[in-house]
Amino acid sequence: MKLKVNNVDYDLDVEAEMPLLWVLRDELDIKGPKYGCGIAQCGACTVHIDGQAVRSCSYPVGAVQGAVTTIEGLGTPDALHAVQEAWIEHQVAQCGYCQPGQIMAAAALLAQQVAPSDDDIDNAISNLCRCATYPRIRAAIKTAAAKLQGAA
Amino acid sequence: MGKLATITRRTLLVGSAAVAGGVVFGVYKAKAPIKNPLLDSLQPGEAAITPYVKIDASGITLITPRADKGQGSYSLQAHLLAEELDVDPHGVNLSPGMPDPAYYNAKVMSEGLPFAATDDSKLARSARDMGGTMAKMMGMQMTGGSSTVPDSYEKLRHAGAVARETLKQAAAQRSGISRSELNTKNGRVLFPDGNSIAYTELAAAAAQLDPVRDVALRDQSEWRLLGKNMLRTDIVAKSTGTEIYGIDLVMQNMLYASVRSNPGLGGKRLNYDAGRARAMRGVKKIVETRHGIGVIADNTWRAFRAVNAIDVDWGKPDYPASSKETWDVLANSFVDEHRNSRLKDLGDVEQAQKDSKVIEAEYRVPYLAHAPLEPMNAVVLVGDERLDIWTGTQIPGFIQDHAAKLTGINNDNVFVHVQPMGGSFGHRLEFSYAMQAIEVAMGVKGTPVKMTWTREEDMAQDFPRPAQIARGKGTVQAGQLESVDLAIACDSISVSWFGRLMGMGVPGPDLLIVAGAWDQPFDIPNYRVSGYRAPVNRPISSWRSVGASGNGFFHASFLDELMHAAGADPLQELIRLCNHDVSRKVLQAVGDLCNWQGTQIGKNRGRGIAYTLSFGVPVAEVIDVTNTPSGIRIDKVYVALDVGKIIDPVNFEAQVSGGALFGLAHAMNCELTYENYQPQQTNYHTYQGMRLHQAPEVMIRGLENAEQIRGVGEPGVPPAAPALANAIFAATGQRIRELPMSRHIRFA
Ligand code: FES
Ligand code: FES
Numbered sequence: 001m002k003l004k005v006n007n008v009d010y011d012l013d014v015e016a017e018m019p020l021l022w023v024l025r026d027e028l029d030i031k032g033p034k035y036g037c038g039i040a041q042c043g044a045c046t047v048h049i050d051g052q053a054v055r056s057c058s059y060p061v062g063a064v065q066g067a068v069t070t071i072e073g074l075g076t077p078d079a080l081h082a083v084q085e086a087w088i089e090h091q092v093a094q095c096g097y098c099q100p101g102q103i104m105a106a107a108a109l110l111a112q113q114v115a116p117s118d119d120d121i122d123n124a125i126s127n128l129c130r131c132a133t134y135p136r137i138r139a140a141i142k143t144a145a146a147k148l149q150g151a152a
Numbered sequence: 153m154g155k156l157a158t159i160t161r162r163t164l165l166v167g168s169a170a171v172a173g174g175v176v177f178g179v180y181k182a183k184a185p186i187k188n189p190l191l192d193s194l195q196p197g198e199a200a201i202t203p204y205v206k207i208d209a210s211g212i213t214l215i216t217p218r219a220d221k222g223q224g225s226y227s228l229q230a231h232l233l234a235e236e237l238d239v240d241p242h243g244v245n246l247s248p249g250m251p252d253p254a255y256y257n258a259k260v261m262s263e264g265l266p267f268a269a270t271d272d273s274k275l276a277r278s279a280r281d282m283g284g285t286m287a288k289m290m291g292m293q294m295t296g297g298s299s300t301v302p303d304s305y306e307k308l309r310h311a312g313a314v315a316r317e318t319l320k321q322a323a324a325q326r327s328g329i330s331r332s333e334l335n336t337k338n339g340r341v342l343f344p345d346g347n348s349i350a351y352t353e354l355a356a357a358a359a360q361l362d363p364v365r366d367v368a369l370r371d372q373s374e375w376r377l378l379g380k381n382m383l384r385t386d387i388v389a390k391s392t393g394t395e396i397y398g399i400d401l402v403m404q405n406m407l408y409a410s411v412r413s414n415p416g417l418g419g420k421r422l423n424y425d426a427g428r429a430r431a432m433r434g435v436k437k438i439v440e441t442r443h444g445i446g447v448i449a450d451n452t453w454r455a456f457r458a459v460n461a462i463d464v465d466w467g468k469p470d471y472p473a474s475s476k477e478t479w480d481v482l483a484n485s486f487v488d489e490h491r492n493s494r495l496k497d498l499g500d501v502e503q504a505q506k507d508s509k510v511i512e513a514e515y516r517v518p519y520l521a522h523a524p525l526e527p528m529n530a531v532v533l534v535g536d537e538r539l540d541i542w543t544g545t546q547i548p549g550f551i552q553d554h555a556a557k558l559t560g561i562n563n564d565n566v567f568v569h570v571q572p573m574g575g576s577f578g579h580r581l582e583f584s585y586a587m588q589a590i591e592v593a594m595g596v597k598g599t600p601v602k603m604t605w606t607r608e609e610d611m612a613q614d615f616p617r618p619a620q621i622a623r624g625k626g627t628v629q630a631g632q633l634e635s636v637d638l639a640i641a642c643d644s645i646s647v648s649w650f651g652r653l654m655g656m657g658v659p660g661p662d663l664l665i666v667a668g669a670w671d672q673p674f675d676i677p678n679y680r681v682s683g684y685r686a687p688v689n690r691p692i693s694s695w696r697s698v699g700a701s702g703n704g705f706f707h708a709s710f711l712d713e714l715m716h717a718a719g720a721d722p723l724q725e726l727i728r729l730c731n732h733d734v735s736r737k738v739l740q741a742v743g744d745l746c747n748w749q750g751t752q753i754g755k756n757r758g759r760g761i762a763y764t765l766s767f768g769v770p771v772a773e774v775i776d777v778t779n780t781p782s783g784i785r786i787d788k789v790y791v792a793l794d795v796g797k798i799i800d801p802v803n804f805e806a807q808v809s810g811g812a813l814f815g816l817a818h819a820m821n822c823e824l825t826y827e828n829y830q831p832q833q834t835n836y837h838t839y840q841g842m843r844l845h846q847a848p849e850v851m852i853r854g855l856e857n858a859e860q861i862r863g864v865g866e867p868g869v870p871p872a873a874p875a876l877a878n879a880i881f882a883a884t885g886q887r888i889r890e891l892p893m894s895r896h897i898r899f900a
Contacts, residue, residue, distance in 0.1 A: 015433065018451075018453055019453060021453075022451060022452060022453035025400075025452070026408065026451040026452050026453065027451065029402055031393070031396065031400040031402075032392075032393025032394075033393075034397075034399070034525070034526070034574070035399065035452070035527070035604075036525045036526070036527075036607065036836075037607045037835050037836045038456075038606065038607055038835075039607075039835055039836075039837065041835060041836040041837050042525065042836050044525055070393070071392065071393030072392075072393055072394075075392060076392060076394075077388050077389070077392050077394060080391075080392070084391045084392055087391040088387055088388060088391045091383070091384055091387050091802050091803075091806065092391070093222075093384075093386070093387060093390035093391060094222040094223065094224070094575075094806060094807075094810055095221060095222025095524070095525070095526070095573060095574050095575040095576075096222065096386065096389075096390030096391075096395055096574070097222075097397060097524075097525040097526045097574025097575060098525050098574075099390055099391060100393040103391065103393075121844065122844060122845035123845075125844045126843055126844070126845075127843075127844070128525065128836055128841060128843065129525075129844075130523060130524055130525045130575050130577070130814075130841065131222050131575060131810050131814070132809070132810045132813035132814050132817060132842060132847065133806070133810065134813065134842070134843075134844045134847030135809055135813075135847060135849060135850055136806070137844060138844065138847070
């Protein structure tokens, strides 16, 4: 089975029904996507498939058709994505465990909508944060939107 | 003999000595100097001047022994050390260190004493010192009770200063220039002529010196880092997916495991059939554990699938199997036989209520799960006479003790490597997951195994926040509160938890049954708070803000009902009744912040206020809600509080906001209900909490009038639920006396 993750091609021998999350985490050792619930309820496992945010814990690897991007492929400490920059500026993270998923959900939203309203943000981001960092998540999304617009 | 046994005996000794009125043993032990644990493992050229600072030629490592569950404690401890040591906290290594008595937490035990935080008497003060002394003797290395800042504030600055002066002494010896003429900056000692030398180059020489102990702490006016906005040391890693949590660890040849145990905590595993599991792809081994069954596989998901495919019969533990039975036990506990404390007893409640119209109300709060987003996990490597465990925990020393007891491996050969944690909220004050991981890893000695609970297992194996019932009776007269009689029934968290942790109960009343209610600073003429210890005995544990999480709701809700009946403005009446200056200013500050004009703020809208003192921190919260066609919407939250000194304004705000919203999330829609020992809420679909679209704006005012510095991780939680209930009452006329509120009202 072939899979492209963060621009690298892999050839895998796994069950088609294995969720993408566990292929990433345990077969490829890509640890940015997190396990929180396994039933598409928390969003900690959010990655992009061809730019769309998906909850990889509930996405069988056999069903993946496009290129997968995880938070590692979005940006790195030395080359931050605008959303990550905003997340650092606002110091959003507490325990930080939900944040790779939050950031991937926010990045997908901003790729589709350059200047989302509060309602747009409410509708697009349903990821759970048990530390309740929500006010800073909202502020960081707005800062990232402004950064991306400035850059465009 | 294991350390646990020693501790138990010592504790008993202190207990009996204290009863006899003497603390001879305690004083002796307490004055004995503490051994620096870093000295044991030093390599040539390394210096460990204090237990908190280790320097070698390649760099500086700061030891930050209080666990970071997300509250920013590593960063904060690093900044406290760095302030005096003159290093850049972002330019050094941080390590939580190994469990050791040197890292005892002096403040964590001061909370369990029968003195209100506002009690400044000599007796209260010396009792708090005694709590610290006991913690030192017992080597209580623990993170909890919002105690990291109070415990570390002076200790770590002092450690930084000792290390700095000792390094200067080494430089003085090398250069012949006296120490007093040397300065330090950014990891270097500066000579008067403008030359400098790195700390790392002085390490070997400093290691030969007796540490310079006679140091004075810098005045606040000289601070470079503290009191100013800080950048958390982990923020870049946590914003790029590069933070490595326990669940992310990878080791060579590592196998993956998952365990299922009796949902009736402590109950037996009876028969099981692992036939299907054994045949599944990737399964390496089925391992029996004391209370369940584990699967070792070559991938976490395969381990999950296989462990869920095992049919198991569970034995029945001897406590109520369902929440319904629990409620009956609680409701029947308001009798003298179960009375555990009456620490507040002012005036004469019975006399005051004899001929007046008595207002009565009953309140309930449910069992709650901790449910941090990272499910419990641990990597374990069992070798010959050595055990290593990598896990996120608040109690590394206790894990070491229990691991030694479980395996028979000597305590000194059990190494606990504390990992960054994806939340805790008290979950990691328990250790059953760690023991299960060890039991599984014993089945494949020499191979590291990562044991991970499924979310469902994490919910089922959680030691929850206890369910509680409170009954209030009160009277009002001439627009004022005249009497308050609050009785609370709850099982004992202290007995349950200490029993698991140390194999012993705790003597005397359990203050957690009434914390957040008995100790509130109000002069109500007739005022009584009684705790009833309900014999429920389902294992329970500490949940962010512990006793105050439920009692804050009871106390502040009932006061609001009475103030409404009196026709009093709740803010003005709380200010009038308040007998604690620092708290009164907090109440006034929240009024200023929200521009308080009473509880009516417009059509379909309402405003509520609640005040709770917990962990020594007075917190007042005001909440505005709107009753929309799709349900109650929380519009805004205002918080004022006083922690004495704000070390990092950025993280302070994050903790206060997070605490208030955490309280609201659970008040809105979270509960655990049990049926046949099993929680009916198995995952986040039935334990929703709050999502972004429901999160209100939070405005915060931090005051610094209190004399003593306090921690801020928990005190924001308790007033949130009652402030919301009071706001909903103001908006709708509906009193909600039972949590979660979703049982009674809809949220937008
Ligand atoms: S782990 Fe995928 S949504 Fe929770
Ligand atoms: S930061 Fe802890 S779960 Fe979001």
